[in-house]
Amino acid sequence: MRVVFFGSSLFSSSILNSLYKEGVQFPLVVTKKPKEKGRGKKELPTPVGKIARESTLPLIEIDNPNTVEMEVAIKKTGVDVLLLAAYGAILKENILSAVTYPLNIHPSLLPKYRGVAPIIRAIMHGESKTGVTIFIMNKEIDTGEIVIKKELDIGQDEVATELEQRLADFSVELALDVLKEIEKGKPLALTQQNEGVALYAPKIRKEELQINWVENAGKVAGKIKGLSYKPGAYTYFRGERLKILRALAIPEKPTGSNPGEIFKVGDKIAVACEEGSVEVSQIQLSGKKMMDARSFVNGYHINVGEKLG
Known part of the structure; x- marks a missing residue:
């Protein structure tokens, strides 16, 4: 299966690396630009950029992905699937419509914990369960139709860094299942989110x-x-x-x-x-x-x- 991947964080780099090892092909990987870090202000790539370089995957590093040039680059790959996990920017309609399946991997049980800090907020709020949701992206934040959603228990002593890795591993399993269904040509069973129970997970201040x-x-x-x-x-x-x-x-x-x-x-x-x-x-x-x-x-x-x- 050939997929365009968008991501920037450790969570998304783990997913990219595991999917690549499972045989998923990535004709294009998109991540945020390198940032200056440390005392020497050395420019360092995102975790996704690092994995893409090590695996010699075609890479675009960009902070604003919603350009005509990006749209053209995606269409040139000829893929049907765009997979996003913690990229760090909202994709607009021109990018979403460049593929048949614009999928987002979100580490929560949507519609609970929409937003940028779902893992941290779930633990802070004392949840005993969380999970992973893969959904079709639209112009809103984490509101699209759900493709698949599965629960995962949160350990009593588990901290966010540990849970994040487990959710990344769990995400790979779900993503592979969805990609196999698409590859077989099967229509995806989509479910609308229940707005009545929606909960947001804003950035930590x-x-x-x-x-x-x-x-x-x-x-x-x-x-x-x-x-x-x-x-x-x-x-x-x-x-x-x-x-x-x-x-x-x-x-x-x-x-x-x-x-x-x-x-x-x-x-x-x-x-x-x-x-x-x-x-x-x-x-x-x-x-x-x-x-x-x-x-x-x-x-x-x-x-x-x-x-x-």
Whole structure:
């Protein structure tokens, strides 16, 4: 099967790489332009650009894909399928109409969590299930007719980075099923989205990264897991920024413990919230490597009664 692929993120690069290894042919890959990163301001390609180069796939790096030149480039490939996964821009009608099947792989159970941060928001909101939806793109954001949708359980201790990889792997299975149906010439069974239960997953704002201990433990733990490993939810400890990368909510909270107060140290660090507590198992101080709670306790001589935040 020959497919034009649009994508830019780690999620989409994993899908591209796996589909390529499964024998899907890509006469054209489209990704965002390289960005300057690091202290040396060196231009680095997107994860998709990196995979395309390593696999010597035809590549266009462009931030505005809705040009006549792009439309012509797609039509020249002669493909029927365009597959998009986390490209980072909305495709307009001239691009969508250049193929018969403009498909989008979205890591949520649409119409829930439309938008740019579906994985993070699902975990932050305490969902126990998520999934992958492949749908036909239209001019709106994530509202097109659904081709296939399947559920995936979210692990109790699973963080966003881990879930993202599992969803990418799951996406490959679904995409291959859909591509096989198209290749056989079978009409796709399409389902309209239920607008009555639609939920949006907007971009994470900087002010959302800081942990507010004056919240219930479930919400605090959801934020920590949803933002891990990057960008990472943070608090302050002894005046330094401290990222908390892994934590679970627990009902225990000693009488008299204030929000943000450490009340137990050991293999895990128990921190009081407004309601309940969280057990922290992995952290990262600013400029330091990640470490488990026990290493942090031993290395920094953490005491019961110290305050975070």
